[in-house]
Amino acid sequence: MKQGFSPRRRLLLGLLGAGGALACGWAALPPRQRLHAAFSDPSAQSVALNGWVQIAPDGQIIVMVHRTEMGQGIHTGLAMLVAEELEVSLSQVRVQHAPPDPIYANLTAVVDMLPFHPDDDSLSRRLTDWLMLKTAREIGLQLTGGSSGIRDAWQGLREAGALARSVLVQAASERWKVAADVCSARDGRVWYQQQSFSYAELAQDAAKQQVSTVQLKPASAFRLIGKPQQRLDAFAKSHAQTTFGIDVRLPGMLFAAIRMPERFGQQLASMDAEAIRQRPGIRAVVDVSADVGHGGYPGVAVVAESYWQARQAADALPVVWRGGDANLSSEKIRTQLEQALTPAAAHVYHYQGDARGVLVNPEGRRILKAEYSAPFLAHAAMEPVSFTAHLHGDRLELWGATQVPTVVYQLAQHLTGLPVQNIVLHELPAGGAFGRRLEADMVRQVIAIAKTVKGLPVQLIWSRSDDMQHDMYRPAAIARFHAALNEDGTIAAWENLSASASIAHQFTQRLLGLPGMGPDKSTAEGEYDLCYQIRNQQIAHAIVHSDVPVGYWRSVGHSHNAFFKECFMDELAHTAGVDPVVFRLRHLKAGSRHEAVLKRLGDGLDKAPVSQAWGIALHACFGAVVAMAALVSVQDGQIRVHRIRVVADCGLVVNPNLVEQQLESGVIFGLSAALSGEISIQGGRVQQSNFHDYPVLRMNEIPRIETVLMQGGDVPQGVGEISVPPVAPAVANAVAALTGRRLRKLPLRLHSVD
Secondary structure, eight states, rough: OOOESHHHHHHHIIIIIHHEEEEEETTGGGOOOOOOSSSOOOTTEEESSSSSEEEESOOOOEEEEEEEOSOOOOOHHHHHHOOOOOOOOOOGGGEOOSSOOGGGGGGGHHTTOOOOOOEEEHHHHHHHHHHHHHHHHHEEEEEEEEETTHHHHHHHHHHHHHHHHHHHHHHHHHTTTSGGGGGGEEETTTEETTTEHHHHHHHHHHHHHSOOOOOOOOGGGSSTTTOOOTTTTHHHTTTTOOOOGGOOTTTTTTEEEEOOOSSSSSHHHHOOOGTTTTTTTEEEEEEEOOOGSSOOOOOEEEESHHHHHHHHHHHSSSSSEEEEEEOOOOHHHHHHHHHSSSSSGGGEEEEESSSHHHSSSSOOEEEEEEEEOOBBBBBOSOOEEEEEEEEETTTTEEEESSSHHHHHHHHHHHHOOOOOOGEHHHHHHOOOOTGGOOOHHHHHHHHHHHTTTTTTTEEEEHHHHHHHHHHOOBOOOOEEEEEEEEETSSSEEEEEEEEEOHHHHHHIIIOOOOOSSOOOOOHHHSSSSSSSSSSEEEEEEOOOOOOSSOOOOOOTTTHHHHHHHHHHHHHHHHHTTTTTHHHHHHHHHHTTTTHHHHHHHHHHHOOTTTTTTEEEEEEEOOOEOOOEEEEEEEEETEEEEEEEEEEEOBBSOSSSHHHHHHHHHHHHHHHHHHHOBBBBBETTEEOOOOTTTTTOOOOGOOOOOEEEOOOOSSSSSOOTTTTTTTHHHHHHHHHHHHHSOOOOOOSTTTTTOO
């Protein structure tokens, strides 16, 4: 039986993983350590025990956090890992953003980008994973995304806490002149019999200690991990004490509003700055089109003493744009995607057996074909795009939320010529992001403005329509399925061909200046990595160039590919005349996490009330497995979702409170997109401009959400995005069960049936 990548591709990946590295001898070198940072902060009063843990004079533990807080509670989760090993309560910990240093790189998210099948355990895969891991350590990219925050930090932050505990114990044992193994750490103190020293008392001596090995606590000894903990930011956020990027206020600060092209691909032809210079408060008009190759749109910014003055003047500024495709439309893009749905244009991500042979000669098997599509989507975070910059003397300060601080530092260096030590990034929490702040277009713009008004801080704020119409969108996608059913109702062959733009190709060009090339895992994730046991299968994807800028959106390719795949599974179950849960179980490996999660979901479903129906979906992503059921009715031609039941296996659960919150958040986010999310394009421009025509769920529309957490291993898996993908297929399958009508297009509308 054939399985996996083609021999040619496997060879290429193998050469990448072995030959390229061995050729220069670099691969033989040990990987870089991740405990001790190269930075120093002479102004800090705290004592650093390693690159992650500091002890303040008041005994507070300062944990250097290297991921952006976007509402997901990551700062609390990271702090818990250190607090657990350091034997302190969470109330004794405060967090501080990490500086730009390679030890804070996100290794997991980088390795996750490799397009290997989950079942592939080949030598070439292991070599390539290893090489990518080493490369990621060298690059040192700090990044928040890919549901990787806790996964990536699980080992490293616990080791940092354990190391800090070890050197504190060692310092105390030397004071008492006893062996370290008769001392113990507990509640922020080191104890020997009835004597104790606080961590603050020991910090200076502990920083001088050398410990070669550290001992991590066994799971049986955990006091924090696995138990509900209150968020560190809960009080501040609930009492309006949290400063987000848009809240920054500095002495003498100016405000900037932006005008960007009306159509995709347009450039600035001319502007009449004199027409608005006499308006009250106007301080400057700045062309921010330079260096647009480093990300984002060209444009003109108006700087004024208040945002309202800047916004009004920017709207009134006479601007002429040139270029762009006035014929670009959603319909045209769909046609391009459909035309690309050919085997010749597609890259095969996974195959085994002979799916094409079975489908060409079905030998009496039942055949089913279907086509699905999904539109562009905006991120639509509650906090619009904003950033603040202050260029004074030879120093640049930046305030804002970013998911890629490393890129921000590099971009600031490029645009100003300043060394990194003269650049300070004050990282702030984001009022939502969902992938939008993986981009640095707003940073490029605000630095260009700050260079013009040098000496004064300036805050750039995009309006809601700026944000909605100049996003980096979730790609539009289309997928065709072709399957054959055996007489016993099992799937004999499965063929899946899809098409969309490549986020990775555009992203590497925008942020890194590198040409996009090769396969992009995110285009086919959720399709090629099937959890279902099908003897003959082939999954391929065609990348189609897009004039519409696309970017990473919460759960990325899984967000639409789960809809395609799980709806088609339901259609096959219906054709086979088998209950959807039973049908899926027949195609799952016995004893697998997928089987356990789906069984738990099925066992917990009660009978649907009259005029309502359950729909289900099963999906695996970011190391987690989620089964979901949606209870749906149709009222006055509108789909109404009453209940959502979620069963998740996301590995070891660090903080059940945070996990449940994120599962609920993902359901709401995914349901908004499933029922009404759509960015449509006519005349080369986005038609939507605000929440009136790009609606998100209101409180009265949110269903009752029930979550069940299953322990599925001894390490954490992804959480933040995992409940988004199953929402749309669960709802669509419920509608089909209730009405008999198959909705194969997103968003789900009863007047749009294929």
